[in-house]
Amino acid sequence: MPSDFDTGLGKNPANHVPLTPIDFLARAASVYGDRLAIVHGPVRQNWRDTYARARRLASGLASLGVGKGDTVAALLPNTPAMVEAHFGVPMAGAVLNALNIRLDASNLIFMLRHGEARVLLADTEFADVARQIANEIPGLKVVAVLDALGPQDAPAFGETDYERLLASGDPEFAWQMPADEWDAIALNYTSGTTGDPKGVVYHHRGAAINAISNILEWDLPKHAVYLWTLPMFHCNGWCFPWTIAARAGVNVCLRKFEPKLVFDLMRDEGVTHYCAAPIVHTALVNAPLAWRDGVRGPVRGMVAGAPPPAAVLAQMEAMGFALTHVYGLTETYGPAAVCAEQDDWASLSQEDRATKKARQGVRYHLQTEVAVLDPDTMQPVASDGEEIGEIMFRGNICMKGYLKNEKATREAFAGGWFHTGDLGVCTPDGYVKIKDRSKDIIISGGENISSVEVEDAIYRHPAVLAVAVVAQPDVKWGETPCAFVELKDGASATADELIAHCRTLLAGFKVPKAVYFGPLPKTSTGKIQKFELRKKVKSDAAIDV
Incomplete structure (x- = not known):
């Protein structure tokens, strides 16, 4: 039999509303509208204006045909536009895909295709790669973002620019709360041990809860002044765009x-x-x-x-x-x-x-x-x-x-x-x-590197018979990839040659910093024993530094 505590005590709009971090911005604007929200060079923007700009962005995206469940990608450094995108995109019912600005065009194109992005917000610093992406993905709408501290003379690209898109939007846009807190709010790609990255999907509930947990772990005070040394493309900046809004703090942006x-x-x-x-x-x-x-x-x-x-x-x-x-x-x-x-x-x-x-x-x-x-x-x-x-x-x-x-x-x-x-x-x-x-993921300077991806690149060199990539301790980066290479009989290659080869195939931070030559330790079935190689370069020290 149902308990009396359940009888007639169901969920209704008065006692149950889906959790979402978008609402943190609405509250900050309502309660602390005149307080500073974003600092970036000449930009000093309060919470009321930030809320209005996010609503304009949502409205502008809707005019481009973006709706519930669509993906909007952002190729942006830590700028005001990136803060605004964390609210304006989900306000349109869409899913924000913050892209790693350190990746090459081929990786970005894979992610944009896999996530079926409808719109790409791209900083002028990445004008060349944005044009390349647009050529490879017909139908993708590219919006150029001219940042106050970014390149000012980049050739025009995209269908429109960010400020024009916002100017066309409604600052009173009637954005909707998610119908279900399980709805997706963000898409982030992570390196795995296979070649292609996997698309990690976040929901509104998790984003809101982790944003609040950040406050609790740090005893984060109201109006904290937060410096964006962490890339916002990395796990949505560990959810801190939403955390700082919840405390009506100050986002001090940092491009580099x-x-x-x-x-x-x-x-x-x-x-x-x-x-x-x-x-x-x-x-x-x-x-x-x-x-x-x-x-x-x-x-x-x-x-x-x-x-x-x-x-x-x-x-x-x-x-x-x-x-x-x-x-x-x-x-x-x-x-x-x-x-x-x-x-x-x-x-x-x-x-x-x-x-x-x-x-x-x-x-x-x-x-x-x-x-x-x-x-x-x-x-x-x-x-x-x-x-x-x-x-x-x-x-x-x-x-x-x-x-x-x-x-x-x-x-x-x-x-x-x-x-x-x-x-x-x-x-x-x-x-x-x-x-x-x-x-076998190598974490270098906070960025994940798939050892298999690096190995695949090295295997493409004609002199290489076998290769294994592991982490090597590094004073500056924590750890970096190093490669153990076994050459084909009669073939020759130098470490500098293989490193230069990798630079033509991989993003710079994925290129091995050292190459060692010789027979690789293998099991009776021919499997390379990476744990023996880790011992040689003291990979464990990279974890425990």
Whole structure:
């Protein structure tokens, strides 16, 4: 029999509204409309105007035929237009596909075709590749975005430009809440161990929940001043475009990372928070001391990927910076676990505290669970810091799945958990720590690199018989790809030759930084033993730096 607590107590519009981060912008505009929302060179834009511009964008996109479920792609650096796209695109009922601006045209074309993008917003810096894309994808509507700090003399391209599109739109556009919070809000492509990237689909509920979790993990104050050192194309900037709107904070945009410019903006704009890959934090601590003069602390940073070494943590503390180590994947909207610091860590030595902070940690506030499980039995491993299993997540901060790839989606969610492919341990105090990566993904400067993609490029050289690519520790980037190559009998090739060959086929950050020659270790069945190669270059050190 139904409980009295269910009888006549169903959902209705008065007590149940789908969660969406779009509404964070509407509230910021209504409550704090006059407060600063975006800073970018000469641009100083408040929340009321940002809301109006997002509504204009939604209206303009609708006039281009964009509607519910359509994909709108963005090839943009961290600019005001990119902030606005995170709201204006879903306001039109569409799905935002923020593209990695470091990728070459062939990768971008694959993503745009696979995601069936209707519109591409492209910064003038990428005019040449935008024209190439338009030639390859007939029917794609290209909108040129002229940024205040971007190239001003790029030849005209696209059907219209961004400001003209906004001028044609309605600042009072009656955008609609999603009919279902499960509706898609974003599409992000991630490298896998196969050649083609997979399209990770986010829903409105997950985006809103992770945005709020960011606030809870950081105790993010109202009107925080956030510097965009993290690319907004990466997991939608870990959901921070929506997070900052929820706190009516300030988005300090940054087209390109330059340490001096970062310190100048921190000083001039009173930056309080920023997120970045380890390479950015390392660059800041190694910058000339004079550049830091006048920076008012405390400044709080988030770091993901490989945590910085103890020396960097100490230097950052001396600078008045405090780092929070988080962990996640594209499939978990960016960070979904945090190395939550305990009060008693303050009394530890710098080395011991750094060791504690290097762990991937515990679940985000609004994530249901992170655990280390035996992938065969799906049972937890011992909490002894020794028994290795696979790190898995479950909860609201997990993707809908992979676009047009039901098989990969089923495999990723097998047993009711999201399988990260990362191998780790659980410590006695319940913290997760990565020990190895089972997917052969190399994380260089915060960017994922598929070892298989790099291997495929090297295999295309006529002198190569066999190749294996693994991570090699790198002081600047955390880790970089290196290649072990076995040449064909009678063939010859130098390391410089193979690296130059790769540059013709791969984005620059994917090119191996070192090539080693000789017979590759193999099993009796001919499978290359990558773990032996990782030992040679101390790949584990790239994870634990």
